[in-house]
Amino acid sequence: MRVDAFDFDLPNARIALRPSRPRDAARMLVVERGAMADRGVRDLPSLLRAGDCLVFNDTRVIPAQLEGRRGVRQDDAQSASGARIGATLHKRIDLRRWQAFIRNAKRLRVGETVEFASGVTALAEERLADGSFILAFGGDEPVELLLERAGTMPLPPYIAGKRPTDEADRSDYQTMFAREDGAVAAPTAALHFTPDLLAALDAAGVKRETLTLHVGAGTFLPVKADDTDDHVMHAEWGRIDADTAVRLNAVRASGGRIIAVGTTSLRLLESAAREDNIIAPFAGDTSIFITPGYRFRAIDGLMTNFHLPKSTLFMLVSALMGLETMQAAYAHAIESEYRFYSYGDASLLLP
Known part of the structure; x- marks a missing residue:
């Protein structure tokens, strides 16, 4: 596909330079079967079902x-x-x-x-x-x-170009799940989670699992090709252990949904999934590039932040929900003054 198809105009004022405080006070745009609803991250327990499973990335950002x-x-x-x-x-x-x-x-x-x-x-x-x-x-x-x-925390260029990195970023740019050193960018969808929110999800019967994908700086590189077929993704290392794979497959077998928290979790889950939709253990590099036309095998939904124009991540969410749906969702988010990118608000995408 033409990369220009994934372009949109984003006012600079919509780029968040600091996270919401507390973290779970962020807004969340819910997109489900083409319909949109303005909600908040704290509404997540009521938007999921008992038996669903959220999958988090436990990578830890290093001062890279x-x-x-x-x-x-x-x-x-x-x-x-x-x-x-x-x-x-x-x-x-x-x-x-x-x-x-x-x-x-x-x-x-x-x-x-x-x-x-x-x-x-x-x-x-x-x-x-x-x-x-x-x-x-x-x-x-x-x-x-x-x-x-x-070293210093490697803030994304759209933040670092507007203000210097400071001591607050050492904690702000780290999720509560971070434990495996190796990332140079945060799995930012998980930045919204707090102990109170996890307690509410537990009470609602929502399960959670973790995997590891060490996010590389390539996630910020622009797509320079004119056509998606000509873009080469940088590889990143990830791992899903055998016990986690068994539990994730059991979720689906019992009728639950697998909801990836962040595009990093989604990309690793899809890298590990077999043609028969079974998630296998995985350890190694992945350079999976997901664009419209891709058949998802491992996930049933995605919680993610709002992404850059013409980025591989906007292509990914367009593959999940449809390009026209995501163009409309982003237009609504811009008009409604949602906050974009790493420190911004969230979206919950349920195809």
Whole structure:
């Protein structure tokens, strides 16, 4: 399909720069079989049925945004220019190596080091075909500790371009389910959940499960192709263990619905689903790209925030609900002054 078909005009005033407080005070647009209703996140227990299951992503965002200067080549005794280099970690390769998107990448060559804050250094080990680099971090300390010293929370560019990252973002940009280090972007639909909301869902008989998908910085990359067939998704690592898969399949077998909380949970569930709609255990990379015409096999609904024009995520929700339905829903959300993107309001999509 033409990427332009997924475009829409979004006023800058609709982009949320801070989350709702408390988190579950956010608004929620419910779209079900083409009908729309303005509700709130706190209404979720009354909108689901006993036996339904919400599936959360338990990945934890690490401080993966780094600022530094180019150092010296390992095979060169002369100092390099000291050009400013920005790095956003995208995907772990091994214990010390990460794939990273580099700002000012033209000034960085393979074999050079980048000197970040607090004495943290990384070697530009390899440049990949997409322009990203493999960075190998120096020293003996775990990379996670180095990032805690030198890194900042990697806020999405549509927020970071409007205000600096601050201490509040360390907690605001982390879900209550976060426990598995490795994401460089939050599974933002789950940011709306609080202990009180979970208690209300428990009382309503709604089940919950968790999986892990380490969200990469590729989620923010624009679609540069003119046609969706020409866009290449970045891979992200995920896991669904065998016991979780068994419980999820039991939900459907007993008549319950699987509701993914966030597009990250949805993408991993669909990656793990077999042709017969059974969810299998999964551990590995997924680069699944969901566009209209896709047959969903694992999920029966989605809770998600409002996404960017021409983004892979708006394509995903259009695949689930239909492009015309989502165009109408987003037009309504804009007119009704819903708050968009990572810190914004929610939608509940029930096809």
